Amino acid sequence: MTFSAALSLGSDCPVILAPMAGITDLPFRRVVAGFGASLVVSEMVASEDMVRARPSTRAKAELGMGDGHTAVQLAGREAGWMAEAARMLADQGARIIDINMGCPAKKVVGGLSGSALMRDLDHALRLIDAVAGAVDVPVTLKTRLGWDESGLNAPELARRAVAAGVQMVTIHGRTRCQFYKGQADWAAIASVVQAAGVPVIANGDITSPQAARQALAQSGAAGVMVGRGAQGRPWLLAQIAANLSGQPIPQSPQGRVLHALVAEHYDAMLAFYGRDLGVRVARKHLGWYADAACGDPAARRAVLTATDPAQVLALLPDLLSPVQEVAA
Template sequence: MLALAPMAGVTDRVFRDIARALGADYAVSEMVASKKELWKSAKSSSRHADESEESPRIVQLLGTDPEELSEAAKWQQDKGAQVIDLNMGCPAKKVCDVAAGSALLAYPERVQAIFETVRKSVDLPVTVKIRTGTSPENKNALEIAKLAEACGLSAITIHGRTRADKFNGKAEYDTIREVKSSVSIPVIANGDICTPEDADFVLKYTLCDGIMIGRAAQGNPWLFKQISHYLDTQTLLEKPALSEIETVVMQHLNGLYQLYGEIQGHRIARKHIGWYSQHLTNGTELRKQFNQLSSAQAQLGLVEEFFKP
């Protein structure tokens, strides 16, 4: 099972559709705040469940109050969500400063209350994404995983770093392996899975039910197809042809303009081209020129010109 990780400001509907088309079994939405007054904000408006999206539609909720999260889960269910995922893994300072995201791992009683309340509030599978703990000295992923299992959650995804680690150092998989051997619900491994060989190693080492890809898929959504091929054949798939890369990049850009409007869309497009350019010959020059353009049409024209034989 291959999944696209939820990444704020990255894994919007456009990126999720592309990832699924290129081999991801499922894709999790960007995190949505549980506070009701934020549901209709400009940022949240594009992140809610939408029945036109391919199944399974997974909405990730961020919050600290069990009742708020419960109400948000019910609202997303009514909008078409098919799975509710709880964010207990985000290490961002502004999230942890309000004791949300991975900061919740320091409060197992609060975590249990959230699990129980949200699970009872919806007729949907509820999952959670966590880290290995709050710090290298306090790795309590196993405790949280057992709470998830006892409260009836359907799966748990674990990023192999603590909250304190943020994205520094290397992810470790011993904790994930221990959790997998100790609970009966599915466990998904996440963190530093950047190549097909990485995926193969992590699956074999942890014995997990699947893997979740985050930053490595930025600018390289073909990674899902490459991993799937490697797991099936133990051989590496050839890199995508330039014509295929152009098709996907153009699809991505047009999707962004449609989702956000041309003004915001062309600004958001810059970071995605930055990621795609890292995998392209002369990509640095493309990125520099692209970032100087102030319209969607100019961006599309530059990309078309870049890929001309």
């Protein structure tokens, strides 16, 4: 299967949900996809853990059979585990396998995965070869500009990855050593666009339609990937896509519509994780929704400490209604 068959780019600019550990689980991806997204990507999945059937890892890769455009992101250091995990995921229905070579977390890098692979491109290519040779679905790559400012080798990695069969490359406009500090360098992604010869997606600090337009103008990328900007604003991708296609930007949900959306997302998390774990996992999302809505601080504290789902649902109107300033 070709990338264009799995994800029709058409004439519009693709707007993609980034993989985020502990965030882009199946319930959140479904909320984002409900507003419209060219592609949603799972949390990063450790390839060996996936093959060994560790339950928490399987949950991260849960696809939602019958859902729309879904990619699963794999990480690992050993070609054999990467290939076997890719085959398993493709058999389960993943339409695209994305390879993580950009995660900056110390735990991942310490295991010689993620962005650590940018320090050993020959080994990185062995992993790409193994995955591309194991599946018929498209294989994509997500990485950074380089390990540090002295090693900006993303163009070389992209060129070699495409030769090995990668059909799309996403670049976070920072080095590994920057983590998430400073401003993403969208202009630096232009060199990867020139080298790759396949769609390149710009990632990093895409937090508004205006930022998306600036990133595209500076990078020449084919599309954008939205990560932290979607926290508490799962409708942001739809707003960006509308703006890039010249359509009016849809309004952010408010009032009863927002309350219903968050309640449905909350119930989905409880169903996915079970009540006790679901209540804990949901707190970060509820906090982000409250931040985006500028809701009542007292309701925020109450919701984020509540253990009774019924109490949480009852507090949603206060949590999600902007605090009204009292005139002097």
